[in-house]
Amino acid sequence: MVLRRRAGLTAALAALLGGAARAHSGAESWEQSIGDLVVFVTTLGLVVGLGWQGLAPLFRGQAGMSPGTRLLVAGLTLGLLGSLLVAVGKGTLWKVVSPPPPPPESFSSRSEHGGAVARAGSYYVELARSGDEFRVWLSDELRRPIEPAHFAGSVQAGGRTAPLEARAGHRAARLGVRPPARISVDLQVPGDRILLPWSMDAAGRLVPGER
Amino acid sequence: MDFSKVMAAAHPAVIHFPIALLFAAVAIDVYAWIRKDERAGWAGQVLLVLGTVGAMFSFVTGSMAEIWNARAYMPQAPMDQHEGLATLTSWMFIALVAFRSFLTPTKNRGTFQIYLLFAGLGLMALTATGYQGGELVYKYAAGVQGVKAPFSATAQDLAVLSQTNSPDELKYSEIMHHIFGVMVLALALWLTYQELDLPYVDRIRALGPVALMAGGVFLMIFSDFDSWPLSDIKPVTDREVLAHKVIATMMILVGMGGSFIRKSASAAGQVSRAQNHLIAVLALAGGGILFTHVHTTAPYGEAAMGVYFHHMTLGTLALLCGAVKMLDLSNPEGAKLWNRCWIVLLFLISAALLMYNEGVPWYFGGGQA
Numbered sequence: 001m002v003l004r005r006r007a008g009l010t011a012a013l014a015a016l017l018g019g020a021a022r023a024h025s026g027a028e029s030w031e032q033s034i035g036d037l038v039v040f041v042t043t044l045g046l047v048v049g050l051g052w053q054g055l056a057p058l059f060r061g062q063a064g065m066s067p068g069t070r071l072l073v074a075g076l077t078l079g080l081l082g083s084l085l086v087a088v089g090k091g092t093l094w095k096v097v098s099p100p101p102p103p104p105e106s107f108s109s110r111s112e113h114g115g116a117v118a119r120a121g122s123y124y125v126e127l128a129r130s131g132d133e134f135r136v137w138l139s140d141e142l143r144r145p146i147e148p149a150h151f152a153g154s155v156q157a158g159g160r161t162a163p164l165e166a167r168a169g170h171r172a173a174r175l176g177v178r179p180p181a182r183i184s185v186d187l188q189v190p191g192d193r194i195l196l197p198w199s200m201d202a203a204g205r206l207v208p209g210e211r
Numbered sequence: 212m213d214f215s216k217v218m219a220a221a222h223p224a225v226i227h228f229p230i231a232l233l234f235a236a237v238a239i240d241v242y243a244w245i246r247k248d249e250r251a252g253w254a255g256q257v258l259l260v261l262g263t264v265g266a267m268f269s270f271v272t273g274s275m276a277e278i279w280n281a282r283a284y285m286p287q288a289p290m291d292q293h294e295g296l297a298t299l300t301s302w303m304f305i306a307l308v309a310f311r312s313f314l315t316p317t318k319n320r321g322t323f324q325i326y327l328l329f330a331g332l333g334l335m336a337l338t339a340t341g342y343q344g345g346e347l348v349y350k351y352a353a354g355v356q357g358v359k360a361p362f363s364a365t366a367q368d369l370a371v372l373s374q375t376n377s378p379d380e381l382k383y384s385e386i387m388h389h390i391f392g393v394m395v396l397a398l399a400l401w402l403t404y405q406e407l408d409l410p411y412v413d414r415i416r417a418l419g420p421v422a423l424m425a426g427g428v429f430l431m432i433f434s435d436f437d438s439w440p441l442s443d444i445k446p447v448t449d450r451e452v453l454a455h456k457v458i459a460t461m462m463i464l465v466g467m468g469g470s471f472i473r474k475s476a477s478a479a480g481q482v483s484r485a486q487n488h489l490i491a492v493l494a495l496a497g498g499g500i501l502f503t504h505v506h507t508t509a510p511y512g513e514a515a516m517g518v519y520f521h522h523m524t525l526g527t528l529a530l531l532c533g534a535v536k537m538l539d540l541s542n543p544e545g546a547k548l549w550n551r552c553w554i555v556l557l558f559l560i561s562a563a564l565l566m567y568n569e570g571v572p573w574y575f576g577g578g579q580a
Binding site for chain 1: 284287360362363364365366369370371372373511
């Protein structure tokens with residue numbers, strides 16, 4: 001009995017230490033670490049508890065179990081389901097109680113398709129030119145791409161307008177424009193409209209805003 | 212006919228069943244506890260099981276509704292919150308069904324009080340989930356036809372809508388399901404061999420637990436495309452990965468337990484009542500995992516929809532497995548029939564796994580078989 005207790009204590013301590021190290025290694029905050037730790041310890045407790053104490057007597061076919069054993073079985077089963085609850089619910093619980101992640105502080109104007117990048121609210125718009133064709137990529141504030149099926153729009157320059165047509169991952173419009181020129185990109189996203197002015201210098205380079 | 216739309220439209224109708232059944236179940240259990248009434252306790256338990264199964268089916272119809280509302284550019288944050296509460300509520304009641312199955316209101320008076328306390332908390336979570344679901348309709352016009360939605364998807368929502376699974380991920384998932392289809396088929400054949408009492412049955416019997424443990428270890432290592440290395444946070448925090456790891460743990464433990472039978476001369480080959488009870492509880496938990504499974508990458512894509520359909524089929528079969536074991540417990544005279552039902556269900560599960568693809572299954576009108 002004493003040996004069992006010591007083994008149990010050692011296992012619990014090892015789980016706690018291992019879990020703490022494991023949980024904090026990649027977590028974003030101490031609260032999340034604690035959540036991860038709970039998941040880790042409960043899951044480990046499930047493995048150790050069920051494997052060590054629960055299943056062995058059960059599978060020996062002791063049909064007439066004493067009330068104490070039945071309670072133990074009930075407790076272990078609860079432990080199993082409790083850990084499932086924690087494992088499955090933790091992510092969602094965390095989502096429910098935590099505020100949405102703040103948008104990145106810095107303006108990430110890095111071009112991903114060789115064009116010029118402008119920010120409009122929580123959207124990033126990248127405009128690139130290849131000959132007569134203007135290409136538009138849209139992304140969110142984390143720079144995750146938005147498929148062309150979810151937005152529409154047009155490019156305007158020199159009093160002419162060309163609708164943006166869907167291509168793989170972006171939209172494109174053909175509009176013959178000689179540099180320097182002012183270009184306007186008009187995008188319709190669900191519930192919103194983005195109107196961005198661009199300048200094309202004499203060398204044909206695109207720059208966000210009016211110059 | 213697009214079954215996903217039918218299921219999405221059914222969500223507001225289906226959710227009333229678990230709400231009514233679970234409130235009634237707890238009310239009847241309170242009565243059974245106060246009056247020490249075994250019959251009322253039986254009714255409470257049956258209603259609790261039916262309500263929880265209803266909650267699982269409501270969950271999967273809700274997942275379909277979520278996909279179609281997200282595609283109609285409804286904001287995803289309130290839907291995510293509703294889904295989070297629904298997951299929590301479902302698992303509270305799955306745990307309560309398991310706990311309650313070991314109790315009677317007359318013999319376990321003290322423990323029954325604890326159950327009633329948690330059942331009260333479960334009802335509070337259910338109320339909050341229902342209230343929030345109502346808000347999705349009244350405030351965000353979820354699923355309301357012919358009106359302009361008052362709120363629209365954000366940039367982040369559109370980015371999530373744009374996500375797709377890579378062909379490698381889809382292929383990996385399909386292969387994993389097919390491997391498990393073969394394993395379940397082997398398990399079903401193994402049980403059939405014993406049922407028919409063919410030659411060398413004793414030796415064959417020893418293979419089952421070993422195969423189950425091997426399957427658990429395999430799943431623990433290869434469960435998900437991106438679940439390794441362990442130095443990454445995803446294996447411990449991603450719900451999908453965790454669910455697979457829990458299933459792997461269950462398989463290893465049940466396999467270990469099966470081996471104990473072999474070592475115990477007094478009970479070789481005997482399946483105890485407690486084991487049946489445990490398997491029923493595990494089948495319920497397995498069904499719960501399948502029904503409340505959330506596709507975390509590309510959650511509104513076609514693959515997600517297909518996964519929900521396939522998992523609903525597998526979850527239903529898992530619940531039926533649990534029901535068979537419970538019937539075996541309550542009516543041991545029909546053990547032979549229940550054993551055969553159990554084998555048939557395993558064959559059906561293996562067929563469902565072998566036909567698994569990352570699209571809508573053919574029997575729900577999908578293009579691929």
